[in-house]
Each structure stands twice: as C-alpha cells, then as structure tokens.
Amino acid sequence: MTSIQASQGSPYARILSIASAVPSRVVDNAEMCTYIDSSDEWIQQRTGIVERRWVGEGEDAESLSLDCGGRAIERAGLTPEDIDAVIVSTISQFVQTPGLAPIVAAKLGTAGAAAFDISAACAGFSYGLAQAEALVRSGAAHHVLVIGVETLSKVTDLEDRSTAFLFADGAGAAVVGPSDTNGIGPVVWGSDGNQADAIFMTQSLQEVAATGTPSWLHMHGQPVFRWATTAIADAARRALAAAGLTPDQLDVFAPHQANNRITDAMLRHLKLPDTVKVARTVKYYGNNSAASIPMALDAMLQSGEASSGDTALIIGFGAGLVYAGQVIRLP
Ligand SMILES: CC(C)(COP(=O)(O)OP(=O)(O)OC[C@H]1O[C@@H](n2cnc3c(N)ncnc32)[C@H](O)[C@@H]1OP(=O)(O)O)[C@@H](O)C(=O)NCCC(=O)NCCS
Structure with a gap:
C-alpha cells in the first residue's frame, strides 16, 4: 500500500512575542452616564471599570489587527514571510465572509499564509492559542500569528443600561513558534x-x-x-x-x-x-x-x-x- 507521509512538527511550542493595539478613544464612566441611567460609583463597584476604549477616527478591527500583528512579528524577530498561518479570533467581523484573517495576512505581507477566523467570543484568544500550539507541534505550520480583536462598541446598544457600560474595543496578538522546551500547557x-x-x-x-x-x-x-x-x-x-x-x-x-x-x-x-x-x-x-x-x-x-x-x-x-x-x- 502506498504510504502517505505525515507532517513533522516541533516537540514543543511557545509564545515568541505579544503585542497589543489600544484604540484611541477614551470613554470614561461620566461619558457613559450620558447614554445610560447609571453612575460612576455603580459601574466601578459592580465591574471595576473606570473607562473603556472605543475605536476612533480611521480605526477598525482590521487596522487594530494590522497594528498589533505587525508589532508581534517584529518583536518575535521574524518577518511577515515567516508566518505561515494567521488565526483571527473575533466576533467583530461584521460580514459572514470573507474572514478578517486572510485580509490581515495579505496586508501584513505574509506569503499567502493559511488564514481563518474563529468565533469563540471572549474565549477566542485561548481557543486560537490552543490551535496554534497544535499546528506547530503537528508541523502543519511553523510560525502562527494569533490575533484577538474586537470592536464591540459597534454592536453595543447605548440604550441598554444592563450591558452598555461593559463592552469595549481593542486587539492583541501573539506569535507562536517551535521550541525546545514547552511554553504552552494543555488546554x-x-x-x-x-x-x-x-x-x-x-x-x-x-x-x-x-x-x-x-x-x-x-x-x-x-x-x-x-x-x-x-x-x-x-x-x-x-x-x-x-x-x-x-x-x-x-x-x-x-x-x-x-x-x-x-x-x-x-x-x-x-x-x-x-x-x-x-x-x-x-x-x-x-x-x-x-x-x-x-x-x-x-x-x-x-x-x-x-x-x-x-x-x-x-x-x-x-x-x-x-x-x-x-x-x-x-x-
Ligand atoms: C452585568 C452585571 C455587572 C450587572 O450586575 P448585577 O448585580 O447582576 O445587576 P442586576 O441586573 O441584578 O441589577 C441590580 C440592580 O442594579 C440596577 N442596575 C442595572 N444596571 C444598572 C446600571 N447600569 N446602573 C445603575 N444601576 C443599574 C438594576 O436596576 C437593579 O436595581 P434593583 O436592585 O433596584 O432592581 C453583572 O451581572 C455581571 O457582572 N455579570 C457578568 C457579566 C460579564 O462580565 N460578562 C462577560 C462575560 S463574557
């Protein structure tokens, strides 16, 4: 029987770098209370939130992803061509298709890296990291860029006092690559x-x-x-x-x-x-x-x-x- 070759991965994977993109618009609790019937004291006591970040002029999920993704690659000492898979965890890609990941992979300058979005909401970064670790260890990818990005301000109902004060925007990225020692524990x-x-x-x-x-x-x-x-x-x-x-x-x-x-x-x-x-x-x-x-x-x-x-x-x-x-x- 003809044998099918299996991919060969690294024994271990680790996070090589982390970067984040903080949106420019600061929305403090005083501003929030112009939208909903609430108070700075109530919001802080129930959640610990003093202010949140929303995207400002010219910022969106794509720009935030490019910002933190590019810096994560630099901090890892790599170039975009070294990245062979891009995973974007988001619930803020407001079209069902195309995904955000292929656009980010192209605009970052990867050489046509595998790219897909995952929808796991607030668990999205850990889901993405689990996949990146498995890809590197299986040999399906060598260096994986994982991005968690959201612009929840776009889907926040400013008339809903039970949620409006919580949701916010931002992005963070990690590059996962091969390692001699283990840097990512079992999910x-x-x-x-x-x-x-x-x-x-x-x-x-x-x-x-x-x-x-x-x-x-x-x-x-x-x-x-x-x-x-x-x-x-x-x-x-x-x-x-x-x-x-x-x-x-x-x-x-x-x-x-x-x-x-x-x-x-x-x-x-x-x-x-x-x-x-x-x-x-x-x-x-x-x-x-x-x-x-x-x-x-x-x-x-x-x-x-x-x-x-x-x-x-x-x-x-x-x-x-x-x-x-x-x-x-x-x-
Ligand atoms: C959202 C959350 C802060 C609300 O706190 P809570 O104590 O459950 O609030 P409740 O909805 O029970 O309301 C309690 C009281 O506060 C009032 N209230 C609700 N929203 C308010 C607001 N924005 N400002 C002031 N008062 C408010 C309610 O009317 C209610 O008043 P009453 O006791 O006189 O009836 C809380 O449920 C929470 O943290 N949940 C977890 C949500 C979360 O973090 N999810 C993210 C996971 S991804």
Whole structure:
C-alpha cells in the first residue's frame, strides 16, 4: 500500500512575542452616564471599570489587527514571510465572509499564509492559542500569528443600561513558534450550548435587512456571572493542574477581563498566593472580549509588572457559552 507521509512538527511550542493595539478613544464612566441611567460609583463597584476604549477616527478591527500583528512579528524577530498561518479570533467581523484573517495576512505581507477566523467570543484568544500550539507541534505550520480583536462598541446598544457600560474595543496578538522546551500547557476547554441564550446577537443579518434595525450584543448578566464564578473558576484550577503547576509556582493570573468581581471570585477559588500578579486591565480597557487576555499580558509586560519567563494562567469564557484556559510562559 502506498504510504502517505505525515507532517513533522516541533516537540514543543511557545509564545515568541505579544503585542497589543489600544484604540484611541477614551470613554470614561461620566461619558457613559450620558447614554445610560447609571453612575460612576455603580459601574466601578459592580465591574471595576473606570473607562473603556472605543475605536476612533480611521480605526477598525482590521487596522487594530494590522497594528498589533505587525508589532508581534517584529518583536518575535521574524518577518511577515515567516508566518505561515494567521488565526483571527473575533466576533467583530461584521460580514459572514470573507474572514478578517486572510485580509490581515495579505496586508501584513505574509506569503499567502493559511488564514481563518474563529468565533469563540471572549474565549477566542485561548481557543486560537490552543490551535496554534497544535499546528506547530503537528508541523502543519511553523510560525502562527494569533490575533484577538474586537470592536464591540459597534454592536453595543447605548440604550441598554444592563450591558452598555461593559463592552469595549481593542486587539492583541501573539506569535507562536517551535521550541525546545514547552511554553504552552494543555488546554482545558469546553462549551455549554444549553446556555446559548445567555449572550447573543439580537438579530440575524437577514432580520437586520428585513427590519432595518440594528443587531445588538445582548447579555443576561447574572447567569453568566454564576457560570464564570463556579464552572470557569474550576476550569482555571484544572488548567493549572494539567500543566503540572501548584499555585505557588504561578507568577501571573490573567483571566478574561470581564469584571473584577469575577476575577476576585476566581482568585478565592484558586487560592493563589499574594505573590501572583493579577491582570486588572478591565479598569482602563473595559471588556473587549477576544482581545482582553493578550492586551492584559502586553500591558503587564510593558509596565514591568510581569517579566519574560514568567508562568501565566490564562482563561477565557463567554458567548456560546464557551471557555478555554492554559498555562503559558511569557515571552
Ligand atoms: C452585568 C452585571 C455587572 C450587572 O450586575 P448585577 O448585580 O447582576 O445587576 P442586576 O441586573 O441584578 O441589577 C441590580 C440592580 O442594579 C440596577 N442596575 C442595572 N444596571 C444598572 C446600571 N447600569 N446602573 C445603575 N444601576 C443599574 C438594576 O436596576 C437593579 O436595581 P434593583 O436592585 O433596584 O432592581 C453583572 O451581572 C455581571 O457582572 N455579570 C457578568 C457579566 C460579564 O462580565 N460578562 C462577560 C462575560 S463574557
């Protein structure tokens, strides 16, 4: 029988670089309260958000992706031609086709890299990272660019006081490549489609065309809060265990930046020591879904709060409902 050759990958993969793109428009709680009946005090107490970023003039999901994607490639010491797969995690590509990834791959100057979008909402970065790790280890790709990007301001209903203060824009990217030592732990992931109606778009594209009214991102906050502080806190614990780490061996905890109260509940569940540095970028960036984890990691690395070589536990969770988490070594 003719044998079919198998691809040969690297024994391990690691993150070679991280970069982020912070949108220019600052929307503080005072401005938010001109749209909804709320207060700075209520928003801060319930979420920890002081201000959020929205895209400004000339900015969109594509420009943010090109910005952070290009810098991530540079920081990895690579050129765009070295990237052979581009994964864009987003729920902000507002056409069903084409995907954003092929456009980004072309405009970055890759040599026709494989490119696809994934729709895993706030878990999108960890989903993308799990795929990148598998591609590098299988040999299907050598260097993978993973981008999490959102412009949720475009689908935020400014008349909905239960969600308008949460959602935000931004982008973060990581380059994943081969390594002699392991830099990405086993992914712990899953879904609960029985809760698909917890976070959803209010209309399909066909309904938008038929009704002439916009489709908004809507969320039932309390079930999501309960799920995040129970099932997802436990998934985070399992991701740490799957990587073979004990809490005292962890340097950084960077959960999806949904809400500081969710982060606090996870910290209690995980019993992490005070020495662990905890991402709190929701304070200035708001909840920007797939972008939140790479943006938080980049902010911590750039400020010196986190360092190259640190171990970090990341976990994303959101619409689907879907979740994914893993331990990584920071570049
Ligand atoms: C969204 C969230 C902050 C709302 O907080 P909550 O405590 O659940 O708020 P509720 O909807 O129960 O409302 C509580 C009270 O605040 C009021 N309220 C709601 N929105 C308000 C606002 N924007 N400003 C002021 N008051 C508000 C409600 O009217 C209610 O008042 P009442 O007690 O007098 O009836 C919270 O549910 C949450 O964090 N959920 C998780 C969502 C999340 O982060 N998802 C992202 C995952 S991807």
